[in-house]
Amino acid sequence: MRQYTIFPGAVVSYKRPILALILLSATMLAGCAIPPPANRTQSAAVTPKQARATHLGRVVAPELEKHPGLTGIDPLVDPLDAFAARMDLARSAQRSLDVQYYIWRDDLTGTLLLEELREAADRGVRVRLLLDDNGIPSDLDDTLAALGAHPNIEVRLFNPFKIRRPKFIGFLADFSRLNRRMHNKSFTADAVATIVGGRNIGDEYFGATDGMVFADLDVLAVGPAATDAASDFDRYWASASSYPVGQILATAPRDQLEALDRKALAVQSDPAATAYTAALRETTDVRRLLQGALKLEWARTRLVSDDPAKALNSASPDTLVTRQLQEILGVPTRELDLVSPYFVPAEAGTHYFTELAGRGVAVRVLTNSLEATDIALVHSGYARRRVELLSGGVELFELARFPDTSARHHGADNAGSGGSSLHAKTFAVDAERVFVGSLNFDPRSANLNTEMGLLIESPGLASRIEAVFHSLAPQLAYRVNLDQDGNVYWIRRNGDVLVRYDREPNSTWAARLGIWFFSILPIEWLL
Template identity: 70%
Template sequence: MPSLPFTPVVTAVRTRYRAAIAGLCALLCATTFTACQQLPAPGPRTQSTTLTSAQASATPLGQAIDTARAAHPDLSGIDPLTQPLQAFASRVDLVRTAQRTLDVQYYIWRDDLTGTLLLEELREAADRGVRVRLLLDDNGIPSSLDNTLAALDAHPNIEVRLFNPFVTRNPKFIGFLTDFSRLNRRMHNKSLTADGVATILGGRNIGDEYFGATDGVVFADLDVLAIGPAASDVAHDFDRYWSSASSWPVKDILPAAPANQLDALDRAARAVRDNPAARAYIDSLEAKTDVRRLLDGTLDFEWAPTRLVSDDPAKALGKAPQASLILSQLKDILGEPQRELDLISPYFVPAEDGTRYFAELAQRGVTVRVLTNSLEATDVVPVHGGYARRRKALLESGVELWELRRAAGVNPAKEQAPGMFGSSGSSLHAKTFAVDAQRVFVGSLNFDPRSANLNTELGLVIESPKLASQIESAFSTRIPQLAYEVKLAPNGSLYWIRRNGDSTIRYDAEPNSRWSTRLAVWFFSILPIEWLL
């Protein structure tokens, strides 16, 4: 298996691709910056690690998990979190349940309703004696959070570190113009682990669009709540990132916060809770979550062997051995698909090597099916351009391509019908794939060159025919009703089929798109920027 880069003018550039877009601008910019700001000399860092198994078992959460695992001692308990509200409420309850430690690692953390509420929950956990370690990629946080993060770091039970930080805080993009090779590499991992024994990981960042708390774009996404060996593996992997050379104590990067900054966080959280527009969403958090079901012994886990796959954090410095990268690990764990590969990725840019690999699978008789965003649903037009240039070759080889439609009238306050890849949101963000209806991957990995070569990623391979079959079934049932099928006409042109019950509609151009957006897709598809996407 080769090293795969599995991997709209821009209407809403995702934070994930800010580095790529800023880098492209830097390459084209005629302005010369003569004074490049440098990171300060590394100072002393406190040493800390996850709890031992004995320490973890002494907590109420550890005791509940030990009881749940009694009949499955060598397996991980997996609970898919497909619904956005459920996924946020479970995070809140996991933070509230922790008694000893919270290890929190994210790429994006918004300064919005859900971001404010979860930061306040972390502070309240620290107030009751929980040790909180918060590791955030510096590209994914707004400068408006700098004072809050500095104030949290001053709390005796909280330490905040920034991964691959920017020296210039506002505007950050200047850093790309002066230090592009370093800042183009980001930490895309996402996990929240309580007391070293229960973790939530997957595709969701922290922001309203990931949890259905917005009237704008709502992402269809997927996380899992995991206990057992999977949670222990994530906890130890967090230690590895926490102590890596790219993780900088926030006090080395940010100035000290104003003395009353934590009071400002309290006021912001109260304002969110008192906002009538947010009242229904916040009230819904009081519903019984899967974390509470775990504590009272009523949560029905899928018990399965798991393997954690995670990039060496040295990848962020361009120094990780090839064997330590996530795609090499997936190759060793998954092997070659024999019957079927079902892949769901919001940003699918297979590039030349990936296109060849998928084509060879299809030509060997393996069913290869891909679900990604349609042009109307994508939030990054340049990425769609990288995908579009490979569509014809993929279809010619027998690969099935499905493109999620943008859902109209999605009500973020209402849960959608569950599915393995998440709710029927207006844009796909889940990252998962299944091999031979036996094994399934859930994590942060997109099938694009950025995930393969530049960003660090994290995920679980789960040996579960039950979960893998749900993805297989989705391609036969739900996906044809939610997505356009891309087809190849006899003359070599592409067309799109939309199904509505038993009826179909044919589109001979990208559905529900303007000619100017299609022109932008074409323009980006011919630029030599695939490696950035």
């Protein structure tokens, strides 16, 4: 019989070494539980009076008076414009920056934005940065800890991991908690202007990489929706899942902020990024806003957001984004145009969409093809419902992966070797109302992650979504069909020629086998 020391002063005997190893692992993982957040300062969004006194507030005041109760909306489709708008919003802030994201990369765009937040704090702006801990690399820990030590910056981690390297170990001990994430995305300045939509912070979201680039959508919103976004940020900031970095991360090296400065200078001087950063000096939509030259779409706009208690599985069903949208949107009577990169309708969603189509509502869905998706596992959840959706009259379009030209358009030397994937999350109802936000149409968004977005009553914006299906989809996507025997096939227009595919286009047999295998597993609720 062998003896194994588990911890000092305790000796356990087992006949088999593997049993001791299991007990050792369990003992280590028992220490992964995380205590409630502590030592949190109290703070809140700036008041309407304070917001009106800022430069942003004074600039937009005349237009707000002309459009009482309405929000000014500016769609941000171009990836570089979307990044530049965030940079200029940070530069224009005078009182506060409330920034909330699921993913923040330690790359060119992530570094430049962190440096911009730091510079805003140096000039006296209060910066609150709330990041989902699953979406940040451990390499950022020292930088975030250093930023959190700045007198004008507070950083909090949502639903954090106690074990920092490798984080996935935490799932072994606390899966039910760590499987729930904050998927929200907002960037709010002085409670006057906010950017809400599908983009995280990373080069692939802003066309600054030669790898996969996401086709995405944000909106710049000015007025009441920005006030609501600031108030909603307060809910998450004060929630039971929001932890000060000082409680989670080790104290950063003294020179860490200087290291951030050096890194920001290095990425700006990198020849591969020179043209990209130079483009940031061009006139942006935020600068046009400050000059009074930005044409906004004024519309009734409502922010919808999950209760942050959803991350602890303690939110009331009535507070969920999916329930709010059902109540606000009602039942489409003419058409429903849906754009979702990760489309997993499951049984209930499939029934809903096919029932609408059966009543004569035109239901059109644009999602990623297998070749374009960045998460093949999620595609399996969509593929298992594809025949039923098509049989029920739903029109399906799958975006083809095509060479990215955004970086070349902006002058980067390394452009063109990657491809684009759909990441926008939006839908239009009856050509009257549009939703733009973080919500994917999958079980994870509905039941596990927290989400947010803006519901905009705007026929003008709704018509833009329709145009995707009437003009862009036939050029950029495969139209999915059923033959007489109930088999799926794909049609893609190549100039004046229609090309038919009887298998998932441009896919390998191994990829198709994997999709089939995962589609028969009972994992749809996780996707």
